[in-house]
Amino acid sequence: xxxxxxxxxxxxxxxxxxxxxxxxxxxxxxxxxxxxxxxxxxxxxxxxxxxxxxxxxxxxxxxxxxxxxxxxxxxxxxxxxxxxxxxxxxxxxxxxxxxxxxxxxxxxxxxxxxxxxxxxxxxxxxxxxxxxxxxxxxxxxxxxxxxxxxxxxxxxxxxxxxxxxxxxxxxxxxxxxxxxxxxxxxxxxxxxxxxxxxxxxxxxxxxxxxxxxxxxxxxxxxxxxxxxxxxxxxxxxxxxxxxxxxxxxxxxxxxxxxxxxxxxxxxxxxxxxxxxxxxxxxxxxxxxxxxxxxxxxxxxxxxxxxxxxxxxxxxxxxxxxxxxxxxxxxxxxxxxxxxxxxxxxxx
Ligand code: SF4
Ligand code: SF4
Numbered sequence: 548x549x550x551x552x553x554x555x556x557x558x559x560x561x562x563x564x565x566x567x568x569x570x571x572x573x574x575x576x577x578x579x580x581x582x583x584x585x586x587x588x589x590x591x592x593x594x595x596x597x598x599x600x601x602x603x604x605x606x607x608x609x610x611x612x613x614x615x616x617x618x619x620x621x622x623x624x625x626x627x628x629x630x631x632x633x634x635x636x637x638x639x640x641x642x643x644x645x646x647x648x649x650x651x652x653x654x655x656x657x658x659x660x661x662x663x664x665x666x667x668x669x670x671x672x673x674x675x676x677x678x679x680x681x682x683x684x685x686x687x688x689x690x691x692x693x694x695x696x697x698x699x700x701x702x703x704x705x706x707x708x709x710x711x712x713x714x715x716x717x718x719x720x721x722x723x724x725x726x727x728x729x730x731x732x733x734x735x736x737x738x739x740x741x742x743x744x745x746x747x748x749x750x751x752x753x754x755x756x757x758x759x760x761x762x763x764x765x766x767x768x769x770x771x772x773x774x775x776x777x778x779x780x781x782x783x784x785x786x787x788x789x790x791x792x793x794x795x796x797x798x799x800x801x802x803x804x805x806x807x808x809x810x811x812x813x814x815x816x817x818x819x820x821x822x823x824x825x826x827x828x829x830x831x832x833x834x835x836x837x838x839x840x841x842x843x844x845x846x847x848x849x850x851x852x853x854x855x856x857x858x859x860x861x862x863x864x865x866x867x868x869x870x871x872x873x874x875x876x877x878x879x880x881x882x883x884x885x886x887x888x889x890x891x892x893x894x
Pocket of ligand 1: 569570597729730
Protein backbone atom coordinates (compact mmCIF):
# COMPACT_ATOMS: atom_id res chain seq x y z
CA UNK A 548 0.00 0.00 0.00
CA UNK A 549 1.47 3.46 -0.80
CA UNK A 550 2.66 5.65 2.09
CA UNK A 551 -0.15 8.21 1.65
CA UNK A 552 -2.87 5.56 1.90
CA UNK A 553 -1.20 3.98 4.93
CA UNK A 554 -1.00 7.34 6.71
CA UNK A 555 -4.67 8.06 5.90
CA UNK A 556 -5.64 4.72 7.43
CA UNK A 557 -3.59 5.46 10.55
CA UNK A 558 -5.06 8.98 10.88
CA UNK A 559 -8.47 7.32 11.32
CA UNK A 560 -7.15 4.95 14.00
CA UNK A 561 -9.12 5.51 17.21
CA UNK A 562 -6.78 3.60 19.53
CA UNK A 563 -4.19 5.28 21.69
CA UNK A 564 -1.15 3.16 20.99
CA UNK A 565 2.37 2.91 22.34
CA UNK A 566 4.37 0.73 19.99
CA UNK A 567 7.95 -0.43 20.36
CA UNK A 568 10.28 -0.84 17.40
CA UNK A 569 12.54 -3.54 18.75
CA UNK A 570 15.26 -3.34 16.11
CA UNK A 571 17.93 -0.67 15.91
CA UNK A 572 17.73 -0.52 12.11
CA UNK A 573 14.00 0.19 12.40
CA UNK A 574 14.82 3.04 14.79
CA UNK A 575 17.20 4.51 12.22
CA UNK A 576 14.69 4.06 9.35
CA UNK A 577 11.90 5.68 11.41
CA UNK A 578 14.09 8.69 12.27
CA UNK A 579 15.52 9.03 8.77
CA UNK A 580 12.06 9.03 7.17
CA UNK A 581 10.55 11.29 9.84
CA UNK A 582 7.81 8.70 10.51
CA UNK A 583 7.17 9.84 14.12
CA UNK A 584 6.10 13.27 12.94
CA UNK A 585 3.88 11.80 10.19
CA UNK A 586 1.91 9.59 12.57
CA UNK A 587 -1.16 10.92 14.38
CA UNK A 588 -0.47 11.90 18.03
CA UNK A 589 -2.38 8.88 19.35
CA UNK A 590 0.21 6.51 17.84
CA UNK A 591 3.60 6.82 19.55
CA UNK A 592 6.76 4.89 18.77
CA UNK A 593 9.39 4.05 21.37
CA UNK A 594 12.72 2.36 20.70
CA UNK A 595 13.52 -0.95 22.36
CA UNK A 596 16.45 -3.21 23.21
CA UNK A 597 17.35 -4.00 19.58
CA UNK A 598 20.84 -2.59 19.36
CA UNK A 599 23.28 -5.33 20.41
CA UNK A 600 26.11 -2.95 21.31
CA UNK A 601 23.73 -0.82 23.43
CA UNK A 602 22.37 -3.69 25.54
CA UNK A 603 25.83 -5.06 26.40
CA UNK A 604 26.30 -4.19 30.08
CA UNK A 605 29.16 -2.11 31.38
CA UNK A 606 30.74 -5.12 33.15
CA UNK A 607 31.17 -6.98 29.84
CA UNK A 608 32.67 -3.90 28.18
CA UNK A 609 35.13 -3.56 31.09
CA UNK A 610 36.03 -7.27 30.86
CA UNK A 611 36.80 -6.89 27.12
CA UNK A 612 39.00 -3.89 27.88
CA UNK A 613 40.84 -5.87 30.60
CA UNK A 614 41.59 -8.62 28.09
CA UNK A 615 42.89 -6.04 25.60
CA UNK A 616 45.59 -5.13 28.14
CA UNK A 617 46.97 -8.70 28.24
CA UNK A 618 50.33 -9.15 26.49
CA UNK A 619 50.35 -11.04 23.19
CA UNK A 620 46.59 -10.68 22.84
CA UNK A 621 44.66 -9.37 19.85
CA UNK A 622 41.10 -8.24 20.52
CA UNK A 623 38.85 -8.42 17.47
CA UNK A 624 35.42 -6.84 17.27
CA UNK A 625 32.82 -5.33 14.99
CA UNK A 626 33.14 -1.57 14.46
CA UNK A 627 30.88 0.21 16.95
CA UNK A 628 32.09 -1.70 20.00
CA UNK A 629 35.51 -0.09 19.92
CA UNK A 630 34.18 3.38 20.88
CA UNK A 631 31.81 2.33 23.68
CA UNK A 632 33.01 3.90 26.92
CA UNK A 633 33.82 1.43 29.70
CA UNK A 634 34.01 2.52 33.33
CA UNK A 635 37.45 4.11 32.95
CA UNK A 636 38.51 3.74 29.36
CA UNK A 637 37.45 2.29 25.99
CA UNK A 638 38.94 -0.17 23.51
CA UNK A 639 39.69 2.79 21.24
CA UNK A 640 41.71 4.49 23.99
CA UNK A 641 43.53 1.25 24.84
CA UNK A 642 44.38 0.84 21.15
CA UNK A 643 45.86 4.35 21.16
CA UNK A 644 47.89 3.30 24.23
CA UNK A 645 49.33 0.33 22.35
CA UNK A 646 46.85 -2.56 22.81
CA UNK A 647 46.21 -4.62 19.69
CA UNK A 648 42.51 -4.06 18.95
CA UNK A 649 41.28 -4.77 15.44
CA UNK A 650 37.95 -4.23 13.72
CA UNK A 651 36.88 -7.23 11.63
CA UNK A 652 34.05 -7.50 9.14
CA UNK A 653 33.52 -11.23 9.49
CA UNK A 654 34.34 -13.54 12.41
CA UNK A 655 36.20 -15.73 9.91
CA UNK A 656 38.80 -12.94 9.62
CA UNK A 657 39.81 -13.88 13.19
CA UNK A 658 40.83 -17.36 12.03
CA UNK A 659 43.07 -15.84 9.35
CA UNK A 660 44.73 -13.70 12.02
CA UNK A 661 45.04 -16.77 14.30
CA UNK A 662 46.86 -18.64 11.54
CA UNK A 663 49.16 -15.75 10.67
CA UNK A 664 50.06 -14.97 14.28
CA UNK A 665 50.14 -18.34 16.08
CA UNK A 666 52.15 -16.96 19.02
CA UNK A 667 49.28 -14.61 19.93
CA UNK A 668 45.81 -15.14 21.43
CA UNK A 669 42.94 -13.88 19.24
CA UNK A 670 39.84 -12.95 21.27
CA UNK A 671 36.63 -12.03 19.47
CA UNK A 672 34.03 -9.99 21.37
CA UNK A 673 30.86 -11.96 20.66
CA UNK A 674 28.20 -9.29 20.79
CA UNK A 675 24.99 -9.66 18.82
CA UNK A 676 21.56 -11.21 18.50
CA UNK A 677 20.40 -14.33 16.68
CA UNK A 678 21.41 -12.65 13.42
CA UNK A 679 25.10 -12.70 14.32
CA UNK A 680 25.54 -15.64 16.69
CA UNK A 681 25.06 -18.45 14.09
CA UNK A 682 28.01 -17.08 12.08
CA UNK A 683 30.15 -17.01 15.25
CA UNK A 684 29.07 -20.57 16.06
CA UNK A 685 30.09 -21.64 12.54
CA UNK A 686 33.48 -19.94 13.09
CA UNK A 687 33.96 -21.89 16.33
CA UNK A 688 33.18 -25.15 14.50
CA UNK A 689 35.77 -24.24 11.86
CA UNK A 690 38.30 -23.27 14.54
CA UNK A 691 37.83 -26.68 16.21
CA UNK A 692 38.24 -28.46 12.89
CA UNK A 693 41.37 -26.45 12.08
CA UNK A 694 42.72 -26.81 15.65
CA UNK A 695 42.98 -23.03 16.00
CA UNK A 696 43.72 -23.20 19.73
CA UNK A 697 44.71 -19.53 19.91
CA UNK A 698 41.17 -18.34 19.02
CA UNK A 699 38.43 -17.71 21.58
CA UNK A 700 35.20 -15.75 21.97
CA UNK A 701 33.71 -13.64 24.76
CA UNK A 702 30.13 -14.96 24.70
CA UNK A 703 28.13 -11.78 25.20
CA UNK A 704 25.28 -12.75 22.84
CA UNK A 705 21.64 -11.97 23.55
CA UNK A 706 18.39 -13.62 22.52
CA UNK A 707 15.48 -11.38 21.56
CA UNK A 708 12.33 -13.38 22.56
CA UNK A 709 13.15 -13.65 26.32
CA UNK A 710 13.83 -9.88 26.39
CA UNK A 711 10.43 -9.11 24.88
CA UNK A 712 8.78 -11.46 27.36
CA UNK A 713 10.56 -9.63 30.19
CA UNK A 714 9.51 -6.21 28.87
CA UNK A 715 5.85 -7.15 28.54
CA UNK A 716 5.91 -8.31 32.17
CA UNK A 717 7.74 -5.23 33.53
CA UNK A 718 5.61 -2.94 35.69
CA UNK A 719 7.17 0.30 34.43
CA UNK A 720 6.88 -0.53 30.72
CA UNK A 721 3.77 0.04 28.62
CA UNK A 722 3.79 -1.52 25.17
CA UNK A 723 0.63 -2.17 23.16
CA UNK A 724 2.37 -3.82 20.23
CA UNK A 725 5.78 -4.71 18.85
CA UNK A 726 7.29 -3.89 15.47
CA UNK A 727 9.45 -7.02 15.42
CA UNK A 728 12.98 -7.22 13.96
CA UNK A 729 13.37 -8.36 10.37
CA UNK A 730 16.84 -9.93 10.38
CA UNK A 731 16.58 -11.69 13.75
CA UNK A 732 13.23 -13.15 12.67
CA UNK A 733 14.77 -14.52 9.47
CA UNK A 734 16.78 -16.83 11.75
CA UNK A 735 14.37 -17.57 14.61
CA UNK A 736 11.11 -17.43 12.60
CA UNK A 737 7.73 -15.98 13.52
CA UNK A 738 6.85 -19.04 15.62
CA UNK A 739 9.50 -18.01 18.17
CA UNK A 740 7.18 -15.20 19.32
CA UNK A 741 4.27 -17.53 20.03
CA UNK A 742 4.28 -16.46 23.72
CA UNK A 743 3.33 -12.84 22.93
CA UNK A 744 0.06 -11.71 24.42
CA UNK A 745 0.11 -8.38 22.61
CA UNK A 746 0.19 -7.91 18.83
CA UNK A 747 3.50 -8.14 17.04
CA UNK A 748 4.32 -7.74 13.35
CA UNK A 749 7.68 -8.63 11.78
CA UNK A 750 8.53 -5.73 9.50
CA UNK A 751 10.88 -4.93 6.64
CA UNK A 752 13.08 -1.86 6.65
CA UNK A 753 11.51 0.59 4.13
CA UNK A 754 9.26 3.39 5.40
CA UNK A 755 6.23 1.72 3.76
CA UNK A 756 7.10 -1.61 5.44
CA UNK A 757 7.14 0.00 8.87
CA UNK A 758 3.89 1.94 8.28
CA UNK A 759 2.27 -1.23 6.95
CA UNK A 760 3.38 -3.07 10.11
CA UNK A 761 1.85 -0.30 12.26
CA UNK A 762 -1.39 -0.58 10.27
CA UNK A 763 -1.38 -4.36 10.81
CA UNK A 764 -0.82 -3.92 14.57
CA UNK A 765 -3.63 -1.33 14.78
CA UNK A 766 -5.98 -3.81 13.08
CA UNK A 767 -4.95 -6.55 15.52
CA UNK A 768 -5.64 -4.43 18.62
CA UNK A 769 -8.79 -5.73 20.20
CA UNK A 770 -9.33 -8.32 17.43
CA UNK A 771 -10.70 -11.64 18.57
CA UNK A 772 -8.75 -14.83 17.89
CA UNK A 773 -5.84 -12.83 16.59
CA UNK A 774 -2.67 -14.70 15.61
CA UNK A 775 0.27 -14.19 18.03
CA UNK A 776 2.35 -12.51 15.34
CA UNK A 777 2.02 -11.57 11.71
CA UNK A 778 4.72 -11.28 9.07
CA UNK A 779 4.89 -8.13 6.98
CA UNK A 780 8.43 -9.00 5.77
CA UNK A 781 7.18 -12.09 3.93
CA UNK A 782 9.92 -12.15 1.29
CA UNK A 783 12.48 -13.39 3.82
CA UNK A 784 10.79 -14.38 7.10
CA UNK A 785 9.18 -17.79 7.47
CA UNK A 786 7.25 -19.16 10.47
CA UNK A 787 9.98 -21.73 11.15
CA UNK A 788 12.94 -19.38 10.55
CA UNK A 789 16.21 -20.85 9.33
CA UNK A 790 16.56 -24.35 10.88
CA UNK A 791 20.08 -24.86 9.44
CA UNK A 792 21.39 -21.68 11.12
CA UNK A 793 19.64 -22.58 14.39
CA UNK A 794 21.18 -26.07 14.32
CA UNK A 795 24.70 -24.61 14.06
CA UNK A 796 23.94 -22.03 16.75
CA UNK A 797 22.67 -24.56 19.30
CA UNK A 798 25.38 -27.12 18.48
CA UNK A 799 27.94 -24.69 19.95
CA UNK A 800 25.93 -22.61 22.44
CA UNK A 801 23.12 -23.13 24.91
CA UNK A 802 20.82 -20.51 26.49
CA UNK A 803 21.66 -19.07 29.87
CA UNK A 804 20.56 -16.16 32.02
CA UNK A 805 22.05 -12.90 30.86
CA UNK A 806 22.39 -9.33 32.06
CA UNK A 807 21.06 -6.53 29.79
CA UNK A 808 22.01 -2.90 30.23
CA UNK A 809 19.16 -1.12 31.91
CA UNK A 810 16.92 -4.17 32.06
CA UNK A 811 18.91 -6.45 34.36
CA UNK A 812 19.17 -10.23 34.30
CA UNK A 813 16.70 -11.98 32.03
CA UNK A 814 16.21 -15.71 32.29
CA UNK A 815 17.49 -17.67 29.28
CA UNK A 816 18.30 -14.54 27.29
CA UNK A 817 22.00 -15.12 26.63
CA UNK A 818 24.22 -17.86 25.25
CA UNK A 819 27.07 -19.80 26.83
CA UNK A 820 29.38 -22.39 25.32
CA UNK A 821 28.34 -26.00 25.55
CA UNK A 822 30.94 -28.14 27.39
CA UNK A 823 32.18 -29.63 24.13
CA UNK A 824 33.34 -26.19 22.98
CA UNK A 825 34.36 -24.63 26.29
CA UNK A 826 38.01 -24.34 25.16
CA UNK A 827 36.84 -21.48 22.95
CA UNK A 828 35.32 -19.54 25.85
CA UNK A 829 37.62 -16.54 26.41
CA UNK A 830 36.11 -15.86 29.84
CA UNK A 831 37.08 -19.33 31.09
CA UNK A 832 40.36 -19.52 29.18
CA UNK A 833 41.65 -16.29 30.73
CA UNK A 834 39.73 -16.60 33.99
CA UNK A 835 37.97 -13.26 33.46
CA UNK A 836 35.85 -12.10 36.40
CA UNK A 837 32.84 -9.89 35.74
CA UNK A 838 33.06 -6.99 38.18
CA UNK A 839 29.93 -5.05 38.94
CA UNK A 840 30.03 -1.71 37.13
CA UNK A 841 27.75 1.29 37.14
CA UNK A 842 26.34 2.91 34.02
CA UNK A 843 27.85 6.33 33.21
CA UNK A 844 26.50 9.05 35.54
CA UNK A 845 23.43 10.76 34.09
CA UNK A 846 23.12 8.36 31.14
CA UNK A 847 19.56 7.13 30.47
CA UNK A 848 20.46 4.35 28.02
CA UNK A 849 18.83 1.81 30.35
CA UNK A 850 15.47 3.59 30.28
CA UNK A 851 15.71 4.17 26.53
CA UNK A 852 16.36 0.47 25.91
CA UNK A 853 13.24 -0.37 27.94
CA UNK A 854 11.15 2.08 25.93
CA UNK A 855 10.26 4.23 28.94
CA UNK A 856 12.23 7.30 27.78
CA UNK A 857 13.10 8.84 24.44
CA UNK A 858 16.67 10.14 23.85
CA UNK A 859 15.78 13.86 24.15
CA UNK A 860 14.46 13.08 27.65
CA UNK A 861 18.06 12.36 28.73
CA UNK A 862 19.56 15.50 30.26
CA UNK A 863 22.90 14.87 28.58
CA UNK A 864 21.47 14.41 25.05
CA UNK A 865 23.13 16.79 22.58
CA UNK A 866 24.88 18.64 25.42
CA UNK A 867 27.49 16.56 27.23
CA UNK A 868 26.69 13.55 25.02
CA UNK A 869 27.16 13.75 21.24
CA UNK A 870 28.37 11.23 18.63
CA UNK A 871 31.80 12.86 18.83
CA UNK A 872 31.94 12.63 22.64
CA UNK A 873 29.51 9.83 23.53
CA UNK A 874 28.69 9.14 27.17
CA UNK A 875 26.69 5.95 26.62
CA UNK A 876 26.51 3.22 23.96
CA UNK A 877 23.17 4.44 22.52
CA UNK A 878 25.06 7.47 21.19
CA UNK A 879 27.99 5.41 19.87
CA UNK A 880 26.28 2.69 17.94
CA UNK A 881 25.01 3.43 14.43
CA UNK A 882 21.88 1.47 15.46
CA UNK A 883 21.54 3.31 18.79
CA UNK A 884 18.43 5.39 19.45
CA UNK A 885 20.38 8.42 20.73
CA UNK A 886 22.60 8.46 17.67
CA UNK A 887 19.55 8.18 15.35
CA UNK A 888 17.69 11.01 17.14
CA UNK A 889 20.82 13.18 17.14
CA UNK A 890 21.46 12.60 13.44
CA UNK A 891 17.90 12.95 12.12
CA UNK A 892 16.11 14.99 14.78
CA UNK A 893 13.23 14.15 17.05
CA UNK A 894 10.86 13.02 14.34
S1 SF4 B 1 20.88 -7.22 13.61
FE1 SF4 B 1 19.29 -6.73 12.15
S2 SF4 B 1 17.39 -7.27 13.17
FE2 SF4 B 1 18.98 -7.20 14.71
S3 SF4 B 1 18.87 -5.19 15.53
FE3 SF4 B 1 20.41 -5.13 13.97
S4 SF4 B 1 19.32 -4.60 12.12
FE4 SF4 B 1 17.79 -5.18 13.61
S1 SF4 C 1 22.11 10.82 25.22
FE1 SF4 C 1 24.04 9.88 25.84
S2 SF4 C 1 23.99 9.91 28.04
FE2 SF4 C 1 21.89 10.19 27.34
S3 SF4 C 1 21.03 8.17 27.22
FE3 SF4 C 1 21.85 8.61 25.22
S4 SF4 C 1 23.90 7.75 25.28
FE4 SF4 C 1 23.23 7.89 27.41
